[in-house]
Amino acid sequence: MSDVQLQMGQPAQAGGESPSLGVGHVRDYLALLKPRVMSLVVFTGFVGLLLAPGSIHPVLGTIAILCIAVGAGASGAINMWYDRDIDAIMRRTQGRPIVTGRVDGEAALAFGIVLSAFSVMIMGLAVNWTAAALLALTIGFYVLVYTMWLKRSTPQNIVIGGAAGAFPPMIGWAAVTGDISLDSAVLFAIIFMWTPPHFWALSLYRCEDYARAGVPMLPVVAGKAETRRQILLYSLLLAPLAVLPWGLGTVGALYGMGAIVLGALFLLGAVRIWREGDGPKAESAAKQLFAYSILYLFLIFALMILDRAWTFGAAA
Amino acid sequence: MQEHEKSGIDRRDFRRSKRARNTALLAVLLGLAILFYIITVVKMG
Numbered sequence: 001m002s003d004v005q006l007q008m009g010q011p012a013q014a015g016g017e018s019p020s021l022g023v024g025h026v027r028d029y030l031a032l033l034k035p036r037v038m039s040l041v042v043f044t045g046f047v048g049l050l051l052a053p054g055s056i057h058p059v060l061g062t063i064a065i066l067c068i069a070v071g072a073g074a075s076g077a078i079n080m081w082y083d084r085d086i087d088a089i090m091r092r093t094q095g096r097p098i099v100t101g102r103v104d105g106e107a108a109l110a111f112g113i114v115l116s117a118f119s120v121m122i123m124g125l126a127v128n129w130t131a132a133a134l135l136a137l138t139i140g141f142y143v144l145v146y147t148m149w150l151k152r153s154t155p156q157n158i159v160i161g162g163a164a165g166a167f168p169p170m171i172g173w174a175a176v177t178g179d180i181s182l183d184s185a186v187l188f189a190i191i192f193m194w195t196p197p198h199f200w201a202l203s204l205y206r207c208e209d210y211a212r213a214g215v216p217m218l219p220v221v222a223g224k225a226e227t228r229r230q231i232l233l234y235s236l237l238l239a240p241l242a243v244l245p246w247g248l249g250t251v252g253a254l255y256g257m258g259a260i261v262l263g264a265l266f267l268l269g270a271v272r273i274w275r276e277g278d279g280p281k282a283e284s285a286a287k288q289l290f291a292y293s294i295l296y297l298f299l300i301f302a303l304m305i306l307d308r309a310w311t312f313g314a315a316a
Numbered sequence: 317m318q319e320h321e322k323s324g325i326d327r328r329d330f331r332r333s334k335r336a337r338n339t340a341l342l343a344v345l346l347g348l349a350i351l352f353y354i355i356t357v358v359k360m361g
């Protein structure tokens with residue numbers, strides 16, 4: 001999921017140990033796992049697991065979610081190791097444990113690799129190897145494709161790289177069924193389409209930060225006007241796509257109606273950004289859409305659970 | 317601060333951090349052992 005959500009959290013405090021030792025406290029190692037990003041990943045993974053037809057032993061279900069959380073966190077730690085040079089330049093990432101010297105870079109890398117390996121191995125042994133393969137793909141995609149390749153080379157970085165954050169509901173689904181279906185692919189597509197407007201709304205008002213670090217985000221490379229146009233375009237695709245699980249019968253009308261309302265509000269935010277241009281309220285419109293986009297994703301997936309509970313309650 | 321006092325503090329810090337890391341590793345290993353035990357019980361059940 002997006003690493004930008006971490007910015008809203010407080011950076012971990014310096015531990016009592018000397019920074020020269022390069023040894024971090026437990027708190028600093030936890031910060032390496034990007035806990036705020038992890039929370040949304042865990043939530044969407046959990047929804048995938050709940051929606052999937054069939055059942056899974058509660059203990060194995062919990063282990064599956066734990067593996068998704070640890071795998072996502074581990075890739076975040078490797079991302080922090082690789083991006084430590086640009087993290088030191090960007091304001092929102094200057095408090096990260098490696099940048100401040102509270103955790104040694106190589107220790108963070110080792111931490112990330114070990115956790116990645118264990119999360120995939122345990123997922124395979126305890127749950128199934130389809131879910132494990134998807135988890136490995138997610139970690140590999142986030143680290144190798146997004147972090148090491150796309151992030152610094154193309155303004156399409158978060159469009160393609162967004163796939164990494166979109167896999168968790170598919171993993172949760174595969175944990176129950178052992179396969180990939182159209183329904184889980186739609187859950188993937190919703191997060192995939194949500195990621196660009198979410199990130200670009202942020203980059204509209206953090207443009208200078210990205211430019212200083214040399215990260216070719218869309219507003220830096222193509223300008224803010226093009227970014228606003230792209231936000232609107234992706235929002236136009238996202239709103240109807242989010243209703244698709246209702247059309248496919250994965251969830252019911254309660255979700256469908258909610259998704260229409262939430263999608264309309266998302267579109268309104270995107271239109272507002274587009275119409276505002278470089279006006280005085282441009283930054284506030286971008287900030288509002290960024291904040292709403294997080295709420296939107298949470299509510300869309302929460303609605304799926306609610307709808308399932310509603311349907312289950314009505315049938316009982 | 318005298319040089320020998322400073323190196324003494326460094327050494328103490330180093331030992332403390334090493335002990336903390338060893339304790340964390342022990343906890344992780346114990347956790348993994350318990351986890352594998354639980355997985356085995358559930359899978360066999």
